[in-house]
Amino acid sequence: MARKKQAVIVVHGMGEQRPMGTMRTIVDALWTTDRSIKLDDPQNRDEDGNKSWIVPDIKTGSHDLQRITTPAMQDGCRTDFFEFYYADILDNAKLKNLWRWLLRVIKVRPEYVLERMVWPWTALCFLVVLILWVFLSVLFLGVATQFDIDLWSEAAKQARLSVPGVSFLGALCLILMILVAARITSLRWLLRWPSYAVIGLVVYYLIFLTEDLTLRTLVVSFTILLSFATSLVFLPYLGDVAGYMGAHPDTVHGRHLVRDRGLQLLRRLHEDPAYERIVIVAHSLGSVVAYDILHLLWEELGPTNENPPGQKVRQALADHDHLVLELNKRYGAKPWSDADLKRYRDVQSRVADAIRAQGPVPRKDGRKSRSYWKITDFVTAGSPLSHAQFLLARGAHNFGKLKKERLFPTAPPQVFNDDFGVLYSNDPIDFVAEKPIPQTRTEWAVGAEHAFAHHGAVFSAVRWTNFYDKHHPFFFWQGDVLGGPLAGAGRFGQGICDRNVEMTYERFGSKSRFVTHTLYWTDTHPDPDKVSTNVRLMRDAVNLKGA
Incomplete structure (x- = not known):
């Protein structure tokens, strides 16, 4: 007997994503280039790979988001790909949300930070604090100049250190603080206000205690350029994270619209009798969004009290x-x-x-529902949920409490x-x-x-597979610093299948692992006749062939 159709929902990550951009690359990895798929009609494969077609479909609620449909496989099953697109909703007030979120991050208690995240978290905090210190110093310098206040005392001039000496001592102090705090959790407090004070002292010296106008100009210009570069790099990406993961009065409406759009798409697919199976593939911030929607939809369509x-x-x-x-x-x-x-x-x-x-x-309530639960698999890649204990909760203890209260569903689910x-x-x-x-x-x-x-038991029926690329402990830009493991009692449960895929690609004639966050569905194998491990494992997780 031929299988019915299956649907794959692609949830894009953070950033200014183009409609259907992420979905088309995933279709290429999971369907087009997979020569192992046995088609019902061999003519539906050409030199470009397995054929597929773009078909108008309003299930997504937008005419810019059409579905990609495939021909039948040998067992008669066809696959429809849909994209859950939400970037347009989170496009407002990014700068305000970003800085509010960054200020929250630098005020996180250091003992809440995972050991593998000490270096990247510290680097982000130091960058924000440096920009704030220089901004305040320039503002103070302008006020002092306007009112003719002498900030260069004779005693300070006599005891002045060299600029390289001050910079070296400041960097040395910060590195020692990080090394100690990374190994001794009880001393993590060194990474907060003591470290911020060291940065402040170095900035104060470079701006107020040197008579070299050129040096002060370079320091201020460098910070301005750093701020501008930070906005260019972080704003399109972390602005979305801040807009969704930061629960504030002015973000509640946007968060509601994102979740409601996703729920509407999934409801329509569940109500369509043509589909017997639904798979969700979510990247980066999209994994957080999809995780929330799964929790909400389970209460509505799962075998809960609403649907005995x-x-x-x-x-x-x-x-x-x-x-x-x-x-x-x-x-x-x-x-x-x-x-x-x-x-x-x-x-x-x-x-x-x-x-x-x-x-x-x-x-x-006695009404006969038109739909029932069809989601079988949840596949995440580069998920920030790995850092939930300090991004979504206030440390490991609070995170554990919220899991027991079923705010955060786990695999296996918490017992009643x-x-x-x-x-x-x-x-x-x-x-x-x-x-x-x-x-x-x-x-x-x-x-x-x-x-x-119970309402938090969604992963009793949904298999969760998580992909991540473990970053270098010190050179954290080597690999994927945004993603990480999700399995384990201290995370989201032992029932998650974690896949650590080390991705390497060619860059300027040599192998590189620089920022692999967006490569999970990219075939990076140098041999065109072979498939890289990350793509092969993702095909197995989504399991279009029903093996």
Whole structure:
């Protein structure tokens, strides 16, 4: 029997993205260049690869965002690619949001910062503090000049150090502070106000305690150029991050519009009976947006209290709970083995299959829903969620608390309580004499009339695969500093499949790993007849062939 169509939702990352720009490159990696795909009609492949067509479709809510559709594979399945585009919504007030977010970052308590992020976080903070110090110094110098205030005391002139000496001592102090703080968490406070004070003293000396007008002009000019370059580099990218991840009164409306647009697209796809499977592929900031939308949509369309599941779905959820209980007892907070991670992903697939086999169910209010949960896989690349404990929470303890409160869904999901896992029921236990007494409440819930999954259990049915390129611990621009691992008890759970793909590409005749954040779907293999590891693994994660 031929499979129905499947949909792949591409969620672009931060920056001034062009409509359909990210989607077309991902279609090229996942479909066009994949020669291993067996087509129903061989004529649908030419010298450019597997054919595809761009078709008008209003499901996205925009005429600029059309779908890309493919011909059928041998099993009859066709794939439609859609892009969830939100860059236009976050395009307002970027500079204001960026500086507010940067000021928040430099005030983060250093002990909240992950060890692998100490260097890049420190560099960003020092850059912002340097610009602020020079700005304030120039402003003060202008006021002093206007009112004829003497800022160059005779004592200071007599005790003056050389400019190279002051610069060297300042840089040495900062490097020593970073080295100590990176290794001793209890001394991370050195990276905050003491380091900012050192930068301030160096700036004060270079502007106020030197009589060399040329030097002061160079310092100020360099800072102005640095500020301008920072705006050119950071504003188009981090401006979006600040606009979405910073919850403030003037960003709430934009965040709502972004999520609502994504929900509308997913609702339309779930209501279309032509699609049996949906995959979300999200890059960078798009992974944060998609993560939020998955959480919201699960409460609406998943087997929750809003859509009470049937007995087969309850059994699949109970099997999920039993495996999670077994693995938690065996591993505790330690990482799962590859074999047990595969067992868990198989259980997730069975939950998703049971939901799709069940189809629409009567909702809690009695209405018959037209849609049901179809999302099977969530694929993220270069995700800032790796830094959630200081970008979204106030340290590891607060992050753990928010996960328990189900604000941040995990894989596996947080248990309901000590008795129930994902599947639970509020019905009173009423044992029937002729039936065996269940050993656990989860077993009893399988047969209960009003049992369902809790609202934070989206990853009981959705497999999460995360791609990242581990950056160099010191030269953090080598690799992807914005992404990182998501699996682990201290992150988003042991049930996530992390893929560390080390990407190298040719640059000026030599191999380079400079800023690989946008290369996850780019084939960087020097041999045109071979496929780079990152593309091969991404094809496996999205699994268009249904293998």
